[in-house]
Amino acid sequence: LFLFHQEVVSEESEEESNGVNLMEFSDEILLHILSYVPCTDLVLNVRRTCRKLATLCLDKSLTHTVLLQKDYKVNKDKVKQLMRDIGKEIYQLNMAGCYWLPSSTIDHVTRCKNLVKLNLSGCHITSLRLSKMLSSLQHLRSLAIDVNPGFDASQLSSECKATLSRVSELKQTLYTPSYGVVPCCTSLEKLLLYFEILDRSREGFMLSGQLMVGESNVPHYQNLRIFYARLAPGYVNQEVVRLYLAVLSDRTPENLHAFLISAPGSFAETGATKNLLDSMARNVRLDALQLPKAWINGSGLLQHLKFNNPFYFSFSRCTLSGGHLIQRVINGGKDLKSLTSLNLSGCVHCLAPESLFRKAEDDIDSSILESLVVSCCNLRHLNLSAAHHHSSESIGNHLCQLLSRLKHLLSLALPVCSITDVGASVEKPPTTPNLVPQTFGRKVRIGVQTYPRNLGDQTNQKIESSVFWALMGSLRFLETLEIIGSSFSSAMPRNEPAIRNSLPPCVRAQSVGDSEVAAISQLTYLQSLTLAQLPNILTGSGLVSIGLQCQHLRTLSLANLGMMGKVVYMSALMDMLKHCKCLRDLRLEQPYFCAGAQFFQALSHCSSLQRLCIVSRSGTLQSDAVMSFMASCLEVIMCHMFMGESLTVCKNLQQSIVRSFQAERPALNVVIFPLLHEDLTEVIRDVPMRHLDEITLFKSRVAEEPPNLWW
Numbered sequence: 189l190f191l192f193h194q195e196v197v198s199e200e201s202e203e204e205s206n207g208v209n210l211m212e213f214s215d216e217i218l219l220h221i222l223s224y225v226p227c228t229d230l231v232l233n234v235r236r237t238c239r240k241l242a243t244l245c246l247d248k249s250l251t252h253t254v255l256l257q258k259d260y261k262v263n264k265d266k267v268k269q270l271m272r273d274i275g276k277e278i279y280q281l282n283m284a285g286c287y288w289l290p291s292s293t294i295d296h297v298t299r300c301k302n303l304v305k306l307n308l309s310g311c312h313i314t315s316l317r318l319s320k321m322l323s324s325l326q327h328l329r330s331l332a333i334d335v336n337p338g339f340d341a342s343q344l345s346s347e348c349k350a351t352l353s354r355v356s357e358l359k360q361t362l363y364t365p366s367y368g369v370v371p372c373c374t375s376l377e378k379l380l381l382y383f384e385i386l387d388r389s390r391e392g393f394m395l396s397g398q399l400m401v402g403e404s405n406v407p408h409y410q411n412l413r414i415f416y417a418r419l420a421p422g423y424v425n426q427e428v429v430r431l432y433l434a435v436l437s438d439r440t441p442e443n444l445h446a447f448l449i450s451a452p453g454s455f456a457e458t459g460a461t462k463n464l465l466d467s468m469a470r471n472v473r474l475d476a477l478q479l480p481k482a483w484i485n486g487s488g489l490l491q492h493l494k495f496n497n498p499f500y501f502s503f504s505r506c507t508l509s510g511g512h513l514i515q516r517v518i519n520g521g522k523d524l525k526s527l528t529s530l531n532l533s534g535c536v537h538c539l540a541p542e543s544l545f546r547k548a549e550d551d552i553d554s555s556i557l558e559s560l561v562v563s564c565c566n567l568r569h570l571n572l573s574a575a576h577h578h579s580s581e582s583i584g585n586h587l588c589q590l591l592s593r594l595k596h597l598l599s600l601a602l603p604v605c606s607i608t609d610v611g612a613s614v615e616k617p618p619t620t621p622n623l624v625p626q627t628f629g630r631k632v633r634i635g636v637q638t639y640p641r642n643l644g645d646q647t648n649q650k651i652e653s654s655v656f657w658a659l660m661g662s663l664r665f666l667e668t669l670e671i672i673g674s675s676f677s678s679a680m681p682r683n684e685p686a687i688r689n690s691l692p693p694c695v696r697a698q699s700v701g702d703s704e705v706a707a708i709s710q711l712t713y714l715q716s717l718t719l720a721q722l723p724n725i726l727t728g729s730g731l732v733s734i735g736l737q738c739q740h741l742r743t744l745s746l747a748n749l750g751m752m753g754k755v756v757y758m759s760a761l762m763d764m765l766k767h768c769k770c771l772r773d774l775r776l777e778q779p780y781f782c783a784g785a786q787f788f789q790a791l792s793h794c795s796s797l798q799r800l801c802i803v804s805r806s807g808t809l810q811s812d813a814v815m816s817f818m819a820s821c822l823e824v825i826m827c828h829m830f831m832g833e834s835l836t837v838c839k840n841l842q843q844s845i846v847r848s849f850q851a852e853r854p855a856l857n858v859v860i861f862p863l864l865h866e867d868l869t870e871v872i873r874d875v876p877m878r879h880l881d882e883i884t885l886f887k888s889r890v891a892e893e894p895p896n897l898w899w
Contacts, residue, residue: 211240218244227254228266231273251277257284257307260798260825260855264293275299282899284332285310285878288855291317298324305330305899309361310878312336315343318369323347332359332380332898335368344372356411359898361877365397365428370407377443378414380898381432383425386683386873397427407435414446414476416897421452421683430458437464444468445496446476448894450504455480469493476894478502478531490516497526500894505534505574510556511541518563529569531891533601536575539587549576549694554585561593569599569891573672577606578696586610588655592662599668601890604722605696607656607671607704657707666711670890671704673697673721676748678886679777679863680803680830682872686863690748693723701750705730709737716743720777720886725750728757728764735764742770742796747777747803747886755781762790769794773883775801783809783829788817799826801883805863807831811841818845825855826879830863838862 210218222230222244235245244250251274256262267289271278278300283289284307291312297303303325309332313321318333322344328351344352352372359380360368370379387395409415417432419425429449437460447468449455461483468474469492476499484490485507501517518524532538539552539560570591579586587606591597660666675691701724708717708730717734728749734741750756755778765771771794781804788810791797802809809831818824827845831838842860850856857879861871875884 211238215244219247219249222250226259226262227251228256228259228262228270231270232266246274246277248277253280253282254278255282256286257282260288260823260853262286262289263854264290267293268296271296271299276301278303280305280899282307283311284308285876286855287311287857287876287878294318294321297321300325301327303328305357307332307359307899309334309359310876314338315340319344319348322351325351326354329355330357330899331355331369332361333369334361335364335366337364339364339366339368341367341369341371344369348372362428365395365424367407367432370432374408375411376408377411379409379412379416380414381417381429383417383419383429384877385420385422385424385428387422387424390870395424397424397431407432409435409441410439411443412436412441413443415444416446416448416893418450418893419452419455426451426455430460433464434460437461437467440464440467440471442471444472445474446500446894447474448476448478448500448502449480450478450502450893451480455482457483465489474498475526476500478504481506484508498524499526500529500891501527502531502891503535503538504531504571507537508535509537509542510539510553513538514556514559518559524563525566527564528566529891529895530564530567531569531571532575533571533888533891534574538575539572539577549578549696551578551580552587554580554582554587554590557587557590558585561590565594566596567594568596569895570594570597571601571670571888571890571892572606573601573603573670573888573890574674575603576674576694576696577603579606579610581610586655588659592659595662597663597666599716599890600663600666601670601672601718601888603674603694603697604671604700604720605674605694607659608696608699609654609656654703654707656704657710660707660710663711665713667713668716668890669708669711669714670718670888671700671720671722672718672888673723673748676721678747678803679805680868680872680885682885683869685866686805686830686868690721690752693721697721698723701725702727702730706733709733711738713740714738715740717741718745718747718888719749720745720747722749723751725757728760731757731760731764732767735767739767740770741768743773743883744768744771745773745775745777745883745886747775749778752779758782758787762787765790766793770796772796773799775803775883775886777803777886779805779807781807781831783807783814783831785810785813785816788813792817792820794821796823797821798823799828799879799883800824801826801828803830803863803886805832807833807863809833809837809841811837811844814841815844815848818849825853826857826883827860828858828875828879828884829860830868831860832864833862835862835865 225234230245230250235242279302281297281300281303287310289311291314294311294313294317298321301324304327306328313333322328349372352369353374355373356375357378358370358373358376360370361382361384362368363384365385389395417429419429465483473494473496475496484503490512536548537546539556540546540550541553541556577587673693675693677687677690679687681687700722705719706729774797781802783802809829818827838860842858845858857876859871859875861868
């Protein structure tokens with residue numbers, strides 16, 4: 189945090205020593221610098237240092253939009269004072285994910301009389317409090333809220349409903365079967381629905397997807413332009429979303445240009461949904477499309493849908509062939525220059541001319557990928573993960589070579605087997621008595637590994653001429669990279685017991701290891717990196733290269749690297765962490781991981797770290813090392829560890845952390861629990877959705893949603 193009061197206090201001494209006086213900068217420069225300081229610090233601290241800053245800190249450019257969504261140090265008193273000081277100047281307020289604030293905090297939002305946009309997703313709010321708050325926000329046009337068990341629309345006042353009738357953008361997260369406030373929003377143009385309803389109650393009773401009594405009001409979709417629904421696993425979520433879609437099937441909005449439904453698993457098409465899709469094919473031209481796989485597979489839907497200037501497509505987990513992709517979607521490259529985000533995750537045949545007689549492991553047709561690259565030359569986000577995309581031996585037609593033409597890419601997800609050079613020999617790990625095959629399950633003592641210290645020489649030995657090295661060199665502005673094994677599955681899926689056995693990696697992926705990881709260090713502006721199921725990691729030396737070169741790295745997720753019976757990259761990881769000064773989120777998933785004193789001492793160098801998640805079957809931890817780490821890393825507000833320790837050890841450590849640090853860290857969320865315990869799913873359901881969705885659960889996040897779907 190840039191503390192201006194320190195600068196002002198030492199102003200005279202600085203001027204004497206080097207002639208630099210912060211207050212002599214122009215107002216424009218100071219306002220730009222101040223824009224990086226959290227609003228709570230500006231209003232409650234910085235503006236009290238001197239008269240000039242007192243004026244600048246209240247400038248409209250700084251108070252117009254207030255973002256509290258990841259200000260983990262904010263508490264109820266700070267919010268109260270902030271609203272009292274600048275409430276009337278706030279037009280946009282984002283409190284998404286502020287789960288630690290008591291529900292009474294929402295009462296102070298009523299001071300923001302001029303609010304136009306308000307995001308309260310993840311905040312505790314009752315029907316009565318929502319009614320009182322919205323009754324005083326007559327200018328509100330954009331709203332995001334959660335609908336929890338006990339929500340009662342009949343408690344909303346007429347003034348509240350009047351405000352809702354003017355809302356044109358609504359994001360609603362449902363934890364109970366309900367229409368929420370949708371029927372009151374008669375002017376909706378954008379509707380985002382997140383279905384997080386569990387199939388069973390805490391008592392074990394099966395839940396129904398039927399809406400509560402008194403919720404028979406019909407949603408108003410006549411002005412709708414964007415409809416988005418994301419479903420968590422479970423049949424209840426599917427039942428409830430069908431009720432929302434029923435109205436759309438009766439009359440499709442004429443201005444609809446984005447229709448997106450993200451549903452895991454099987455979500456069968458019904459007569460009503462078929463009527464909806466037929467109506468869309470006749471009456472609308474879309475700019476964004478995502479449908480459940482069962483709605484696309486085997487149908488001629490894509491042939492009939494019309495597109496205007498599409499910016500987002502997701503065909504995740506569909507059996508769409510490359511031939512259909514080119515003919516029915518890309519349309520010969522005439523209409524796809526506008527496409528900026530494409531999700532083909534799990535589309536195992538999307539780069540093959542047909543899928544009828546093709547095996548998932550067969551080579552791709554490079555001409556299809558080339559057509560895709562040429563037609564969608566402005567792509568910024570591309571997801572090709574969860575499939576076997578094997579390049580043939582044709583010179584110049586490797587997947588990496590073709591993707592290198594996409595110079596505008598900001599995020600990219602690839603399967604591990606797609607980045608290997610054709611014909612590359614599988615490098616066998618050196619035979620040592622400590623290496624344990626994947627199928628063995630005994631614990632292994634973790635020692636300090638050795639690896640080449642001269643990283644430049646080690647890199648030169650390997651892959652300056654490899655296709656993946658060249659790809660990384662051509663995508664200099666890439667910010668997010670995911671390299672995930674095509675058969676990888678996390679040990680901690682949602683709403684299910686932990687997975688005990690994982691599938692072996694693809695044969696083509698066997699040669700991918702340290703040298704490929706080192707190639708990633710060319711990405712100077714990399715902010716988020718995910719590596720999962722890279723079988724040929726021998727020492728992890730490439731991680732050190734990334735730590736040294738990728739100084740903007742904020743999110744790091746590593747899973748199942750190298751042999752499964754031993755953490756061969758521990759020493760390199762600890763060296764890497766010493767250089768990650770900007771790292772905020774770290775997720776590690778590896779069997780037999782030893783979270784001991786050396787590891788936490790290295791992790792303590794990550795001074796910006798906020799969230800830590802470790803998932804390790806048969807993994808161990810040292811409680812005193814964890815406590816020392818929490819004491820030294822003052823920014824850490826989330827500590828999730830799912831290991832092989834006993835329930836007693838886990839509970840005692842969790843209680844110690846909460847007792848010691850909760851008071852000074854209001855947002856602290858600690859979950860330490862045995863990975864294979866039968867009650868794991870009950871524990872996970874209490875994790876705040878922000879952490880669960882962003883870090884605790886493993887998933888590919890590239891092109892998961894359209895860019896800028898919500899602010």
